[in-house]
Amino acid sequence: MEPILKVENLVKRYAKRNLVGPPQEFLALDGVSFAVFSRSTLAIVGESGSGKSTLASCIACLELPTSGNLWFEGKNLAQSPESELRNIRPQIQLIFPDPASSLHPGWSILDIVAEPLILQHKLGRKERELRACSLLERVGLSAEIAARSASTLSGGQRQRLAIARALTLDPKILILDEALSALDCSTQAQIANLLLELQSFLGMTFLFITHDLTMAAHLADEIAVMSAGRIVELGPSAEVLRNPSHEATRQLIAAVPQLPRSSWPAIQQ
């Protein structure tokens, strides 16, 4: 089976300008390669500054990689013209960490969910509203609240709304960049369940970017560990947890806070 997304030797360099002196180069991604198969979840974990979010922006075509290839459905996104990327972007959607700042506080919930359809010139007004309402129901929000503004929602409801908006254009890949970290534990469980449900119903592929190794282990089929712009370990979730081969992975595992009930040490050996 062909993977839905194949990343080959991806490099992203940023120029870091100082007030004086020549600009310095900063290597955010240093030759990243991996493949994701359709309907599966790849978790990308690593400490802050390891390049997780840069990788997300590159895959979502929000940033152009400095070099390397990004294969999605037979096309190399790293070398596609802007006109083509415009058609690709709806298929790879991104969900941001903080639902409070990624949703317009003054807009109605309906407008927020319907906006992608307007931008892509799809459907008439009536159909748009119908589609928006069915998406709200899909993510567990009642269509009755569609007229309210996003600022009246709780954190968990907002993240549901952000997910509904990302689903509007039927994406094939959903990139969840720390999508659960700003939520309470009990809300995290609710949203995690929603994600699992969506994956089995809609057959979506998830890239789950997080520093919460426990949630990564629960949701993902495979875990990739990033450190300093590189993937230092990649494998099936259970395998990575049981036999971590890289120091960065071991550090992350050691730092996982855990309730006394879980028998995590058994896995660490």
Next chain:
Amino acid sequence: MASVLDVQSLQVSYSSREVRPRPVLSGVSFDLRPGEILGVLGESGSGKSTLAASVLRLLPPNGHIGGGAVLFEGKNLFQANSEHLRQIRGARISLIFQEPSLALHPTIRVGEQVRQVLAAHQSGAKSALNEKTREICAQLFPQDSDRILRSYPHQLSGGQRQRVLIAQAIACNPAIVIADEPTAALDPVTQMEVLAIFRSLRETLGLAMIFITHNPALLSDFADRILVLYAGQVVEWGPAHAVLRSPKHPYTKALFESLPAISVEYEKSRKNQLPVIPGNSSLSSLPRKGCSFEPRCPLRMDVCTELEPALVNLGESRLVSCFKYKD
């Protein structure tokens, strides 16, 4: 042992444009022992940040303290005048906030920001204050404290900024540090480092600490006692190891169960639906009378819709507010 802080039936409400003021804390009581780390556990909206702010009377203008007392060093802070409060805030009781990037001034070197805390509470020559500043920062940055002191906040990492906030908080040798989700914005490795710093400060300075979080797992191996807040009320209180190992209140139980666990048989439960607490604790979904957790409670009984449960003493200094338990 005498307690350093005694909070007695604290009541706080926020007024809004709507008709009635919204109660946020209804009768919260607890005490803090010297050198103790008290973990306050609760979801957003449970009133845990309001608790931190109201102890020092730092509520926003629409916040209103409706009753109760906060006893610190023999005085009720709710009756203290503003000069007395000024002397306590930041010096005897200090606060650490969640977002280290927002709590620091962006265009002042961090060393100066630590020095200003000292200058606000201690007189002395400039050189003496500078010396003291260096001493404090050397505790938190054993490697390169001089470079850090000369840096601006944007030049530091999240973990380093959080250490600067800790330096500010301990600068005047406080009796109590209140930390409101101090590690929420940090990655797990840095998070563990910060917790280790708190632990060692407790050893070296004998600090008592109120550690506010929504993540129960953070409190294991860290807190001495745990206070669980739900909808502005204490639902469970007891020694940390007991609460974490065998939670008694249905809310605490359900909360712990909703955390994914990685155990030996974890591969079997992977990608399964997690047990969740249905509904939410927003004001509109709270019942008008009876137990505030009743609508979401899997173990509800008839009495729960009628009466509010009082705190029941289960012995071994464990308290729980649920009709399932009797004294």
